[in-house]
Each structure stands twice: as structure tokens, then as C-alpha cells.
Amino acid sequence: MTRVRRPVVAGWFTEGDGDREFRLLGTRCGACTAVFFPREDSFCRNPGCTGGELAEVPLSKRGRVWSYTAGRYRPPAPYASDPDTEWEPYTLVAVELEAERMVVLGQAVPGVTVEDLSVGAEVEVVPGILSEDADTAWTTWHWRPVEVDR
Numbered sequence: 431m432t433r434v435r436r437p438v439v440a441g442w443f444t445e446g447d448g449d450r451e452f453r454l455l456g457t458r459c460g461a462c463t464a465v466f467f468p469r470e471d472s473f474c475r476n477p478g479c480t481g482g483e484l485a486e487v488p489l490s491k492r493g494r495v496w497s498y499t500a501g502r503y504r505p506p507a508p509y510a511s512d513p514d515t516e517w518e519p520y521t522l523v524a525v526e527l528e529a530e531r532m533v534v535l536g537q538a539v540p541g542v543t544v545e546d547l548s549v550g551a552e553v554e555v556v557p558g559i560l561s562e563d564a565d566t567a568w569t570t571w572h573w574r575p576v577e578v579d580r
């Protein structure tokens with residue numbers, strides 16, 4: 431059975447399966463060049479800016495680990511999680527984007543643990559699945575360590 435792929439939040443990242451082309455999407459103010467993620471579409475939040483047109487921009491594909499932690503237990507409500515399903519631990523990574531120098535949180539790709547990460551290590555954004563139900567695969571972004579030259 432094929433599940434329909436749906437972004438868990440529309441407009442925050444490109445759609446499609448290709449790892450190479452996948453990017454987070456932010457917006458940039460045409461007046462002061464401030465970049466926003468999550469995207470800001472109504473007004474520039476820079477207090478020193480009189481306001482400019484906000485245009486969608488793809489964010490850096492790569493960044494460096496700023497911090498990370500392991501999610502080993504299910505957070506309490508109102509966290510949305512089916513208590514009847516088994517909790518699958520995941521690794522949460524805060525990444526400073528290469529060009530924008532802003533920190534974006536996300537899960538590491540499945541299989542990557544805190545033992546595989548270190549502050550300053552290079553990672554790249556790739557498409558991932560947040561959860562699946564009977565007919566929908568909810569897509570998101572994941573951080574994947576960049577292979578060091580060998």
C-alpha cells in the first residue's frame with residue numbers, strides 16, 4: 431500500500447524525495463535582508479526595519495551541530511502521541527545553518543544516536559518521515575551527519 435506523503439507543516443521545506451535537492455524554506459526581507467525560519471509571511475520582525483517584501487528562500491543545506499540530546503521517553507500531554515504505540519527513542523539536534531547562522535532544531539535521521547554526534551560536526555538536511563498512519567506519511571526534515579572524506 432502506498433501512503434500519501436504530506437508535509438507535517440506546509441511551506442517549511444521542499445517536497446519530494448530527493449536528498450540532494452531537499453531544503454528548508456524560510457523567508458527573507460527585501461529591505462533589511464533578515465531571514466526567518468519558521469517562515470514569516472506577514473511582516474518583518476526586525477525592530478529596526480521599516481518593512482520590506484518577504485520572499486521565500488531556500489536555507490543552507492548544511493550546518494554544524496550546536497547542541498543535541500536524546501529523547502528516550504514519551505513527553506507528557508499535550509505532546510501529541512498515541513500512548514498505545516511503543517515509544518521510539520530519537521535524537522534531537524540543534525544545528526547552526528552555514529550561511530544564515532541561525533539555529534534550527536530537528537530530529538537526526540533514524541539510527542543516529544548522541545554517540546554519533548559532537549558539537550561542531552557538519553550535518554545536512556534531508557527529507558524524513560515524522561509519523562505514519564493508515565494512509566498518510568507525514569513528512570518532515572531530518573539532520574544527517576555529513577560523511578567525512580575518506
Ligand SMILES: [Zn+2]
Binds near residue numbers: 474475
Ligand atoms: Zn526587514
